[in-house]
Amino acid sequence: MDGEPLKLPATTEEVQALLKRIHVDGVGYEEIFITNYETDVPGLRDCLGEYESIDELNYLASLLDDMEEWELEKFSAAVDFGEYNSVPALINLTQNLDCFEFYAGIENEEDLGRFYIDEMCTLEIPEHLTNYIDYEAYGRDMSMDEYGRFTDGGYVVRTGDSFTEFYSGRDDLPEEHRIFAYPKPEKLSIRDTLKQYQQMIDNAPAPQKAHIAPACEER
Template identity: 55%
Template sequence: MAILEACVTNLGKYNEGVLAYERVTFPTDAETVQAALKKIGVDGIRYEEIFIADYDGSMPQLYEHLGEYESIDELNHLACVLSELDEDELAKFEAVMDSGEYTGSTKDLINLAQNLDSYNFYPDIHSEEDLGRMYIQELEAVQVPEHLIDYIDYEAYGRDVRINESGHFAPGGYVVGDNSFTEHYHGIEDIPDEQRVFSMPKLPIREQMAAYQEMAGRAAPPAERPAPRVDREDR
């Protein structure tokens, strides 16, 4: 299953009571997007606006943070960035998302995917006791004489560690940031040209003329009816 799939919907037709949509899998290309728009009737003349009615994909947490009016280009860029991550990096990405950091917008999510080196992720750590044991026994954060090792309150120590470093237990494990997060992506202008895929369908001249004629017909005021004749009495 693809990481991200969006149900692209014609907003104008939706407001008219007609549901016209097409599912687009990301990453994608300009030709696929144009074909989808044409199929749902978005031609840049009669209908110009879209919204995302639904998301799907292999990472449910991801599309929980995406809205109805996301930029197609940003969605594609996000999917391109995620497609370059390996399985371990994707697991880390999901864990940080679960913590709620950098999930407020597609821009945030793109920056998060580009800053995974700013986080440490421990997939086998699911409790404060696990965390305490890891820090003492594996990372040797505290030197404990061997004869006292069985008397350590690992849970209490792990709780202190989590609080002090603002760590988070996600379904996939424990994640903590190192405060080196850097914003690399500032907006659509930073998207590589080859990943910008949104444009209106290129209609043949005949279809363009028909569309403009239809629009003109909609905009024309209704024909005036002649005023009813009133017979006046002779004076």
Template identity: 30%
Template structure:
């Protein structure tokens, strides 16, 4: 969910708040922009926004039409892709285009239901079969906490809620 409040800059500077909340993506956005800007005669800016996408930041002077296109792409992301997108936003300091491109390329791996890197290490070891064939008496001495710490040092992980996203 992404909503922005689009304001008329000239009217704002004159002490009036002329604008409206718009949920993105919005099909009739150009008509809304024309209405608020007096048919393109006045400059517009984004005076507020609301979103449930963590790490997403909107600037006052972001290109509203481009933001609408990006919102449409975000709207079409799967749940996994949205988690990865949020991680890339944190990694790339809110560069939405770059984050979307990385998600499109599938350059991530999500570890679900993890509170810490020890949990991530446990999943990674079990899925990779790293300890397959090792006797149980030896497996119980494996240090998942240390392995997780090394994973965190050597790779890039971003925590989003109760998941860790590994970025490639």
């Protein structure tokens, strides 16, 4: 089994060159599958299968490439919810990051409690009582109430904004991301064409000779 890496976003020419190297010409061999994904976005690999559309993957890769670092962090945290486990869903997620709030560095319930009380001022605590506050319990209650989630990079929670479906399938795929194409057949020179024709003649089976029995006259 032949395999080659393909870095996305890619071009049609790069895809054709790869298919040529692994001997997939669209005639003798048509099917390809993806054995592994390499990505800097945690959790993304678990959302992708071996028979994904190269065109859709290319579109997703382009959208991720255009993101700033804070947007990638929020995207990665939203992926951790586990609800976006297809390429179309991930494409839509890139366009709906305003549906999430991400607080980097908030690693546990105590961090969350301190953040909400000290930074967001969700509770007015007299200074002489601050040492008696159970920040962990408060953070736990908040995360349960708002269905938040702790991720590798921080804490993510939904804002309540409606999630809009911008992409519903390959019919919505921008033309510049339709990159999958089989290699073009190579044009043979006249000499190679004659050589190929001669090989066909040489390999053809010899014609069978007909045996005709002589007729006998009746006496």
